[in-house]
Amino acid sequence: MNNIEDIEQMLKPQCEFKASKRLKADVMAKAREEAEPRRSVRLWPWVAAACVAGVIMMLLMPPKTTSEEKPLIAAKAEPAPATEVKQAESKPEAEPVIASVEAPKPRKAVSRQVVKEEPVEESVQMSEETRLALMMASLNEDAPQPEEINTEEEIRQLRKRGERLISVCEMIIIE
Protein backbone atom coordinates (compact mmCIF):
# COMPACT_ATOMS: atom_id res chain seq x y z
CA MET A 1 0.00 0.00 0.00
CA ASN A 2 0.96 3.68 -0.38
CA ASN A 3 3.15 3.04 -3.41
CA ILE A 4 3.22 5.80 -5.96
CA GLU A 5 0.91 3.78 -8.25
CA ASP A 6 -1.56 3.27 -5.44
CA ILE A 7 -1.57 6.94 -4.61
CA GLU A 8 -2.07 7.82 -8.24
CA GLN A 9 -4.94 5.35 -8.36
CA MET A 10 -6.48 7.00 -5.31
CA LEU A 11 -6.24 10.38 -6.96
CA LYS A 12 -8.07 9.26 -10.09
CA PRO A 13 -11.78 9.97 -10.52
CA GLN A 14 -13.98 7.48 -8.67
CA CYS A 15 -17.28 8.55 -10.12
CA GLU A 16 -18.77 9.86 -13.33
CA PHE A 17 -19.31 13.55 -13.88
CA LYS A 18 -22.20 14.54 -16.10
CA ALA A 19 -22.86 18.06 -17.24
CA SER A 20 -26.48 19.23 -17.36
CA LYS A 21 -28.43 18.72 -20.56
CA ARG A 22 -29.09 22.45 -20.74
CA LEU A 23 -25.35 23.19 -20.97
CA LYS A 24 -25.13 22.12 -24.60
CA ALA A 25 -28.39 23.86 -25.49
CA ASP A 26 -27.26 27.09 -23.79
CA VAL A 27 -23.84 27.07 -25.44
CA MET A 28 -25.30 26.47 -28.90
CA ALA A 29 -28.02 29.09 -28.42
CA LYS A 30 -25.51 31.72 -27.31
CA ALA A 31 -23.15 30.83 -30.13
CA ARG A 32 -25.99 31.19 -32.67
CA GLU A 33 -26.95 34.50 -31.11
CA GLU A 34 -23.39 35.75 -31.48
CA ALA A 35 -23.17 34.47 -35.04
CA GLU A 36 -26.28 36.34 -36.18
CA PRO A 37 -25.89 40.00 -37.14
CA ARG A 38 -26.78 42.25 -34.28
CA ARG A 39 -30.21 43.83 -34.10
CA SER A 40 -28.76 47.33 -33.88
CA VAL A 41 -27.00 46.76 -37.20
CA ARG A 42 -30.26 45.57 -38.76
CA LEU A 43 -32.16 48.57 -37.41
CA TRP A 44 -29.57 51.12 -38.47
CA PRO A 45 -30.81 51.61 -42.08
CA TRP A 46 -34.36 52.14 -40.83
CA VAL A 47 -33.27 54.70 -38.27
CA ALA A 48 -31.30 56.54 -40.96
CA ALA A 49 -34.30 56.48 -43.32
CA ALA A 50 -36.56 57.86 -40.59
CA CYS A 51 -34.12 60.72 -39.93
CA VAL A 52 -33.95 61.61 -43.63
CA ALA A 53 -37.76 61.54 -43.87
CA GLY A 54 -37.97 63.86 -40.86
CA VAL A 55 -35.54 66.35 -42.38
CA ILE A 56 -37.43 66.33 -45.69
CA MET A 57 -40.72 66.93 -43.87
CA MET A 58 -39.24 69.86 -41.97
CA LEU A 59 -37.97 71.38 -45.22
CA LEU A 60 -41.29 70.97 -46.99
CA MET A 61 -43.45 72.31 -44.15
CA PRO A 62 -44.13 76.09 -44.47
CA PRO A 63 -42.91 78.22 -41.60
CA LYS A 64 -45.55 79.48 -39.16
CA THR A 65 -44.80 83.19 -39.76
CA THR A 66 -45.92 83.10 -43.40
CA SER A 67 -49.37 81.77 -42.55
CA GLU A 68 -50.72 85.36 -42.22
CA GLU A 69 -49.22 86.39 -45.52
CA LYS A 70 -50.92 83.61 -47.36
CA PRO A 71 -54.16 85.51 -48.16
CA LEU A 72 -52.17 88.46 -49.51
CA ILE A 73 -50.22 86.25 -51.81
CA ALA A 74 -53.40 84.61 -52.91
CA ALA A 75 -55.05 87.99 -53.57
CA LYS A 76 -52.11 89.10 -55.67
CA ALA A 77 -52.00 85.91 -57.50
CA GLU A 78 -55.68 85.74 -58.35
CA PRO A 79 -55.91 88.49 -61.01
CA ALA A 80 -53.25 86.96 -63.18
CA PRO A 81 -55.07 83.73 -63.89
CA ALA A 82 -58.33 85.67 -64.27
CA THR A 83 -56.95 87.82 -67.11
CA GLU A 84 -55.46 84.80 -68.69
CA VAL A 85 -58.80 83.06 -68.58
CA LYS A 86 -60.55 86.04 -70.03
CA GLN A 87 -58.08 86.29 -72.81
CA ALA A 88 -58.30 82.60 -73.44
CA GLU A 89 -62.08 82.76 -73.53
CA SER A 90 -62.15 85.79 -75.81
CA LYS A 91 -59.84 84.17 -78.31
CA PRO A 92 -62.18 81.56 -79.69
CA GLU A 93 -65.26 83.82 -79.68
CA ALA A 94 -64.14 86.90 -81.58
CA GLU A 95 -61.32 87.55 -83.95
CA PRO A 96 -58.53 85.96 -82.00
CA VAL A 97 -55.59 88.29 -82.55
CA ILE A 98 -57.37 91.62 -82.36
CA ALA A 99 -59.44 90.77 -79.35
CA SER A 100 -56.51 89.51 -77.34
CA VAL A 101 -54.11 92.31 -78.19
CA GLU A 102 -56.31 95.37 -78.23
CA ALA A 103 -58.48 94.75 -75.24
CA PRO A 104 -56.04 95.21 -72.37
CA LYS A 105 -53.71 97.82 -73.91
CA PRO A 106 -56.00 100.83 -74.34
CA ARG A 107 -57.18 100.55 -70.75
CA LYS A 108 -53.70 100.91 -69.41
CA ALA A 109 -52.83 103.72 -71.80
CA VAL A 110 -55.95 105.70 -70.99
CA SER A 111 -55.53 105.37 -67.29
CA ARG A 112 -52.00 106.71 -67.53
CA GLN A 113 -52.91 109.52 -69.92
CA VAL A 114 -55.79 110.65 -67.78
CA VAL A 115 -53.48 111.10 -64.87
CA LYS A 116 -50.46 112.68 -66.51
CA GLU A 117 -51.04 114.31 -69.90
CA GLU A 118 -52.57 117.74 -70.68
CA PRO A 119 -55.33 116.58 -73.07
CA VAL A 120 -57.00 115.20 -70.02
CA GLU A 121 -58.21 118.71 -69.14
CA GLU A 122 -59.71 119.12 -72.66
CA SER A 123 -61.49 115.87 -72.32
CA VAL A 124 -62.80 116.95 -68.96
CA GLN A 125 -63.96 120.28 -70.38
CA MET A 126 -65.60 118.57 -73.31
CA SER A 127 -67.23 116.13 -71.10
CA GLU A 128 -68.62 119.05 -69.11
CA GLU A 129 -70.00 120.62 -72.27
CA THR A 130 -71.24 117.28 -73.45
CA ARG A 131 -72.92 116.72 -70.18
CA LEU A 132 -74.63 120.12 -70.47
CA ALA A 133 -75.65 119.40 -74.02
CA LEU A 134 -76.95 116.02 -73.03
CA MET A 135 -78.92 117.57 -70.24
CA MET A 136 -80.34 120.15 -72.64
CA ALA A 137 -81.18 117.48 -75.17
CA SER A 138 -82.79 115.27 -72.60
CA LEU A 139 -84.85 118.20 -71.29
CA ASN A 140 -86.02 119.17 -74.72
CA GLU A 141 -86.98 115.68 -75.71
CA ASP A 142 -90.42 114.38 -75.32
CA ALA A 143 -89.26 110.85 -75.39
CA PRO A 144 -89.89 108.69 -72.32
CA GLN A 145 -87.29 108.02 -69.66
CA PRO A 146 -85.49 104.59 -69.74
CA GLU A 147 -87.45 103.41 -66.71
CA GLU A 148 -90.69 104.00 -68.54
CA ILE A 149 -89.89 101.86 -71.60
CA ASN A 150 -92.32 99.06 -72.11
CA THR A 151 -93.04 98.82 -75.85
CA GLU A 152 -91.00 98.51 -79.04
CA GLU A 153 -92.03 101.99 -80.06
CA GLU A 154 -90.54 103.40 -76.90
CA ILE A 155 -87.34 101.50 -77.57
CA ARG A 156 -87.11 102.91 -81.03
CA GLN A 157 -87.65 106.44 -79.68
CA LEU A 158 -84.95 105.85 -77.09
CA ARG A 159 -82.53 104.67 -79.76
CA LYS A 160 -83.25 107.81 -81.85
CA ARG A 161 -82.67 109.92 -78.80
CA GLY A 162 -79.35 108.24 -78.22
CA GLU A 163 -78.28 108.75 -81.80
CA ARG A 164 -79.20 112.35 -81.52
CA LEU A 165 -77.20 112.75 -78.39
CA ILE A 166 -74.18 111.12 -80.00
CA SER A 167 -74.36 113.47 -82.96
CA VAL A 168 -74.55 116.43 -80.58
CA CYS A 169 -71.50 115.14 -78.76
CA GLU A 170 -69.60 114.73 -81.98
CA MET A 171 -70.43 118.27 -83.00
CA ILE A 172 -69.20 119.59 -79.70
CA ILE A 173 -65.98 117.60 -79.97
CA ILE A 174 -65.37 118.88 -83.52
CA GLU A 175 -65.88 122.42 -82.31
Next chain:
Amino acid sequence: MNKETEQVLAELEQIVVERQDWLFRFAYMRIGIREDAEDVVQEALLSVFRRLREKTHVDSVEQYVIRAVSNACTDYFRRKPLQMVTLDEANGLAVSEGDRQIHEEFVRINRMLDSLPTEQAELVRLKCYDDLTFRQIAELQDIPEATAKSRYRYAIMHIQQMLKKKGE
Protein backbone atom coordinates in the same frame (compact mmCIF):
# COMPACT_ATOMS: atom_id res chain seq x y z
CA MET B 1 -26.25 32.82 -41.48
CA ASN B 2 -23.57 31.89 -43.99
CA LYS B 3 -22.06 28.51 -44.70
CA GLU B 4 -18.80 29.22 -42.86
CA THR B 5 -20.61 30.11 -39.66
CA GLU B 6 -22.73 26.98 -39.95
CA GLN B 7 -19.53 24.98 -40.30
CA VAL B 8 -18.02 26.60 -37.22
CA LEU B 9 -21.22 25.95 -35.27
CA ALA B 10 -21.10 22.29 -36.29
CA GLU B 11 -17.48 22.12 -35.15
CA LEU B 12 -18.41 23.69 -31.83
CA GLU B 13 -21.27 21.26 -31.37
CA GLN B 14 -18.88 18.39 -31.87
CA ILE B 15 -16.49 19.79 -29.24
CA VAL B 16 -19.38 20.29 -26.81
CA VAL B 17 -20.65 16.74 -27.27
CA GLU B 18 -17.21 15.18 -26.91
CA ARG B 19 -15.75 17.35 -24.17
CA GLN B 20 -18.54 18.85 -22.06
CA ASP B 21 -18.39 16.18 -19.33
CA TRP B 22 -14.61 16.33 -19.11
CA LEU B 23 -14.71 20.15 -19.01
CA PHE B 24 -17.45 20.12 -16.41
CA ARG B 25 -15.40 17.74 -14.21
CA PHE B 26 -12.34 19.96 -14.64
CA ALA B 27 -14.28 23.04 -13.53
CA TYR B 28 -16.24 21.31 -10.78
CA MET B 29 -13.12 19.84 -9.15
CA ARG B 30 -11.83 23.38 -8.74
CA ILE B 31 -15.02 25.31 -8.01
CA GLY B 32 -17.25 22.79 -6.26
CA ILE B 33 -20.56 24.37 -7.36
CA ARG B 34 -22.42 22.87 -10.33
CA GLU B 35 -24.01 26.10 -11.63
CA ASP B 36 -20.79 28.08 -11.44
CA ALA B 37 -18.80 25.23 -12.97
CA GLU B 38 -21.24 25.03 -15.88
CA ASP B 39 -21.10 28.79 -16.37
CA VAL B 40 -17.32 28.57 -16.54
CA VAL B 41 -17.51 25.75 -19.09
CA GLN B 42 -20.00 27.73 -21.16
CA GLU B 43 -17.71 30.76 -21.10
CA ALA B 44 -14.77 28.62 -22.16
CA LEU B 45 -16.69 26.98 -25.01
CA LEU B 46 -17.93 30.34 -26.28
CA SER B 47 -14.37 31.65 -26.29
CA VAL B 48 -13.42 28.62 -28.37
CA PHE B 49 -16.29 29.38 -30.74
CA ARG B 50 -15.13 33.00 -31.12
CA ARG B 51 -11.62 31.83 -31.82
CA LEU B 52 -12.85 29.40 -34.47
CA ARG B 53 -14.98 32.12 -36.06
CA GLU B 54 -12.12 34.56 -36.20
CA LYS B 55 -10.09 31.84 -37.93
CA THR B 56 -7.24 32.49 -35.56
CA HIS B 57 -4.62 29.84 -35.96
CA VAL B 58 -4.78 27.25 -33.18
CA ASP B 59 -2.19 24.48 -33.07
CA SER B 60 -4.40 22.09 -31.16
CA VAL B 61 -8.07 22.76 -30.51
CA GLU B 62 -8.03 20.29 -27.62
CA GLN B 63 -5.15 22.08 -25.92
CA TYR B 64 -6.87 25.42 -26.53
CA VAL B 65 -10.09 24.14 -24.92
CA ILE B 66 -8.17 22.97 -21.83
CA ARG B 67 -6.39 26.30 -21.55
CA ALA B 68 -9.68 28.16 -22.02
CA VAL B 69 -11.41 26.33 -19.18
CA SER B 70 -8.34 26.63 -16.96
CA ASN B 71 -8.19 30.39 -17.55
CA ALA B 72 -11.94 30.65 -17.00
CA CYS B 73 -11.52 28.98 -13.60
CA THR B 74 -8.71 31.39 -12.69
CA ASP B 75 -10.89 34.34 -13.76
CA TYR B 76 -13.78 32.95 -11.69
CA PHE B 77 -11.68 33.03 -8.55
CA ARG B 78 -10.42 36.50 -9.41
CA ARG B 79 -13.94 37.86 -9.91
CA LYS B 80 -15.52 36.15 -6.96
CA PRO B 81 -14.17 37.17 -3.60
CA LEU B 82 -12.64 34.02 -2.16
CA GLN B 83 -14.67 32.57 0.66
CA MET B 84 -12.62 30.40 2.94
CA VAL B 85 -14.59 27.32 3.83
CA THR B 86 -13.11 24.37 5.63
CA LEU B 87 -13.47 21.00 3.98
CA ASP B 88 -15.72 19.78 6.80
CA GLU B 89 -17.96 22.79 6.20
CA ALA B 90 -17.86 22.17 2.47
CA ASN B 91 -18.86 18.56 3.05
CA GLY B 92 -21.90 19.71 4.95
CA LEU B 93 -23.04 22.13 2.25
CA ALA B 94 -26.47 21.50 0.88
CA VAL B 95 -26.26 19.84 -2.51
CA SER B 96 -28.90 18.17 -4.61
CA GLU B 97 -29.26 14.40 -4.43
CA GLY B 98 -27.90 14.00 -7.95
CA ASP B 99 -24.76 15.98 -7.11
CA ARG B 100 -24.05 14.30 -3.78
CA GLN B 101 -21.62 11.78 -5.28
CA ILE B 102 -19.57 14.30 -7.22
CA HIS B 103 -19.54 16.61 -4.25
CA GLU B 104 -18.12 13.87 -2.03
CA GLU B 105 -15.50 13.23 -4.69
CA PHE B 106 -14.64 16.93 -4.69
CA VAL B 107 -14.22 16.90 -0.94
CA ARG B 108 -12.18 13.66 -0.98
CA ILE B 109 -9.64 14.90 -3.53
CA ASN B 110 -9.32 18.31 -1.96
CA ARG B 111 -8.78 16.73 1.43
CA MET B 112 -5.85 14.76 -0.01
CA LEU B 113 -4.36 17.81 -1.72
CA ASP B 114 -5.13 20.23 1.08
CA SER B 115 -1.68 20.11 2.67
CA LEU B 116 0.17 20.66 -0.65
CA PRO B 117 1.31 24.01 -2.02
CA THR B 118 -1.14 25.41 -4.61
CA GLU B 119 1.09 24.79 -7.66
CA GLN B 120 1.77 21.18 -6.64
CA ALA B 121 -1.88 20.50 -5.84
CA GLU B 122 -2.92 21.86 -9.24
CA LEU B 123 -0.27 19.78 -10.94
CA VAL B 124 -1.48 16.59 -9.24
CA ARG B 125 -5.07 17.41 -10.25
CA LEU B 126 -4.02 17.93 -13.85
CA LYS B 127 -1.97 14.73 -13.96
CA CYS B 128 -4.08 12.28 -11.98
CA TYR B 129 -7.61 13.59 -12.15
CA ASP B 130 -7.68 15.26 -15.57
CA ASP B 131 -5.30 12.68 -17.07
CA LEU B 132 -3.07 15.17 -18.91
CA THR B 133 0.46 14.34 -20.05
CA PHE B 134 3.48 16.16 -18.62
CA ARG B 135 3.89 17.96 -21.91
CA GLN B 136 0.32 19.24 -21.80
CA ILE B 137 0.76 20.27 -18.17
CA ALA B 138 4.00 22.08 -18.99
CA GLU B 139 2.31 23.98 -21.82
CA LEU B 140 -0.67 24.86 -19.69
CA GLN B 141 1.38 26.00 -16.71
CA ASP B 142 4.06 27.68 -18.84
CA ILE B 143 6.81 25.72 -17.15
CA PRO B 144 9.42 23.31 -18.48
CA GLU B 145 8.34 19.70 -18.69
CA ALA B 146 11.13 18.64 -16.29
CA THR B 147 9.89 21.10 -13.68
CA ALA B 148 6.41 19.68 -14.02
CA LYS B 149 7.74 16.16 -13.51
CA SER B 150 9.83 17.02 -10.46
CA ARG B 151 7.01 19.00 -8.84
CA TYR B 152 4.69 16.08 -9.38
CA ARG B 153 7.17 13.70 -7.79
CA TYR B 154 7.50 15.93 -4.75
CA ALA B 155 3.75 16.21 -4.47
CA ILE B 156 3.20 12.45 -4.56
CA MET B 157 5.97 11.88 -2.01
CA HIS B 158 4.35 14.45 0.25
CA ILE B 159 0.96 12.70 -0.02
CA GLN B 160 2.66 9.36 0.64
CA GLN B 161 4.24 10.68 3.85
CA MET B 162 0.95 12.19 4.92
CA LEU B 163 -0.88 8.89 4.43
CA LYS B 164 1.86 7.04 6.34
CA LYS B 165 1.46 9.43 9.24
CA LYS B 166 -2.29 8.90 9.21
CA GLY B 167 -1.80 5.13 9.14
CA GLU B 168 0.44 5.27 12.18
